[in-house]
Amino acid sequence: MKTMTIQSKDKEPHEIKQDFPVNFDNLEAKAKEILPLGNFEYIRGGAGQEQTMRNNRIAFESYAFIPQLLNDTSSIDTSISLFGISFPKPFIFAPVGMNMLEHPDGELAVIRAASKLNIPYALSTVSSYSLEEVAEVAPDHTKFFQLYWSKEEEISFSMISRAEAAGYRAIVLTIDTTVSGWRTGDLKINFSPLSQGFAKGNYVNDPIFRKNLLNGSYENYIDGILKNIDHAHLTWAHIEKIKKHTKLPVLLKGILHPNDAVKALESGIDGLIVSNHGGRQLDGVIGSLDALPNITKVVNGRVPVLFDSGVYSGVDAFKALALGADAVCIGRPYVYGLAIAGEQGVQNVMMNLYNELVTTMTLAGTSSMEELKKVELVKRNNQM
Numbered sequence: 001m002k003t004m005t006i007q008s009k010d011k012e013p014h015e016i017k018q019d020f021p022v023n024f025d026n027l028e029a030k031a032k033e034i035l036p037l038g039n040f041e042y043i044r045g046g047a048g049q050e051q052t053m054r055n056n057r058i059a060f061e062s063y064a065f066i067p068q069l070l071n072d073t074s075s076i077d078t079s080i081s082l083f084g085i086s087f088p089k090p091f092i093f094a095p096v097g098m099n100m101l102e103h104p105d106g107e108l109a110v111i112r113a114a115s116k117l118n119i120p121y122a123l124s125t126v127s128s129y130s131l132e133e134v135a136e137v138a139p140d141h142t143k144f145f146q147l148y149w150s151k152e153e154e155i156s157f158s159m160i161s162r163a164e165a166a167g168y169r170a171i172v173l174t175i176d177t178t179v180s181g182w183r184t185g186d187l188k189i190n191f192s193p194l195s196q197g198f199a200k201g202n203y204v205n206d207p208i209f210r211k212n213l214l215n216g217s218y219e220n221y222i223d224g225i226l227k228n229i230d231h232a233h234l235t236w237a238h239i240e241k242i243k244k245h246t247k248l249p250v251l252l253k254g255i256l257h258p259n260d261a262v263k264a265l266e267s268g269i270d271g272l273i274v275s276n277h278g279g280r281q282l283d284g285v286i287g288s289l290d291a292l293p294n295i296t297k298v299v300n301g302r303v304p305v306l307f308d309s310g311v312y313s314g315v316d317a318f319k320a321l322a323l324g325a326d327a328v329c330i331g332r333p334y335v336y337g338l339a340i341a342g343e344q345g346v347q348n349v350m351m352n353l354y355n356e357l358v359t360t361m362t363l364a365g366t367s368s369m370e371e372l373k374k375v376e377l378v379k380r381n382n383q384m
């Protein structure tokens with residue numbers, strides 16, 4: 001297999017096998033060839049008729065930007081700062097559960113790639129490997145722990161404490177998944193990786209979870225996970241409890257309405273992730289990018305606003321950053337990379353996204369994140 005090294009002044013050199021897919025559609029097609037149907041559909045699919053997934057793409061397609069030229073863009077600075085830490089690239093690995101569905105090394109392969117690229121990594125509650133095992137692979141790398149609230153709240157607090165002890169730098173509470181979405185693709189073939197034990201990493205070694213397992217509260221660990229995973233009773237009162245429990249910054253993931261952004265700020269939240277979970281949870285919802293401008297407006301720089309859902313190219317990342325996101329989280333693309341070529345595949349995907357972002361910034365006359373935020377965008381009223 002031939003390899004090529006991409007190198008220019010500002011783009012980072014990175015060796016990519018020539019037959020590694022570059023664009024998102026080809027990545028998805030390649031992952032489909034490799035993965036069993038259920039595993040693939042679990043990653044690809046969305047809720048209901050997948051209107052939300054389409055709305056994510058329509059939102060990106062409907063924004064166009066106007067470059068301003070003859071600025072010296074011979075040197076590009078893509079660095080950002082989050083919670084006092086500086087990172088060279090404006091990306092974050094979105095939390096994605098059960099990575100053993102894609103590769104036996106699962107989250108361990110992803111954290112290795114994240115740490116080599118110096119991109120912060122958010123680990124899911126429903127990971128295949130435990131938060132401690134992941135931390136051990138890259139103890140010094142910046143990691144966030146994404147929390148799904150457990151019905152028995154002592155388990156949630158225990159996971160937060162374990163994340164603190166293992167060196168995670170922030171807690172990301174996902175608030176849009178109080179029950180699992182109506183995912184028609186998974187339902188059609190009755191595919192439930194939770195029921196197959198793919199999400200055991202953080203539960204089976206948790207002291208509170210184990211106590212319940214041993215005293216017979218759960219029939220087995222899968223029953224225990226299923227008993228804890230739904231938490232539709234969650235309210236803003238829980239946010240206050242979490243804030244009291246931890247000294248780490250707490251981010252809320254899944255914010256779409258500016259009123260919720262305001263409530264989050266009033267609750268002392270340290271950051272927001274504008275997201276509709278890649279259209280996997282609630283169908284018929286606004287494209288995540290369409291929610292972003294109203295939220296950055298009310299937040300007005302008081303806390304970082306991160307963004308995800310539908311960032312499939314460097315140009316998509318450029319548009320989200322231009323609309324005010326402080327960083328963009330990448331989900332499905334890296335998961336497909338993991339399925340195709342493990343750690344190397346994850347690196348390839350992230351470097352392709354990054355190098356396309358740098359090319360876009362160079363050609364659009366923007367040398368830094370600050371300049372990128374001043375780019376003018378036009379919204380067209382198009383339909384896909």
Ligand SMILES: Cc1cc2nc3c(=O)[nH]c(=O)nc-3n(C[C@H](O)[C@H](O)[C@H](O)COP(=O)(O)O)c2cc1C
Pocket residue numbers: 042043044094095096097098124125126146174253275276277278279280308309310311330331332333335
């Ligand atoms: C297979 C899969 C599993 C996911 N698991 C989680 C999870 O455990 N926790 C979470 O907060 N978000 C989860 N997400 C949502 C991602 O964090 C992110 O919001 C989403 O992937 C963004 O959409 P995009 O990948 O289409 O850009 C998952 C997404 C996918 C594709």
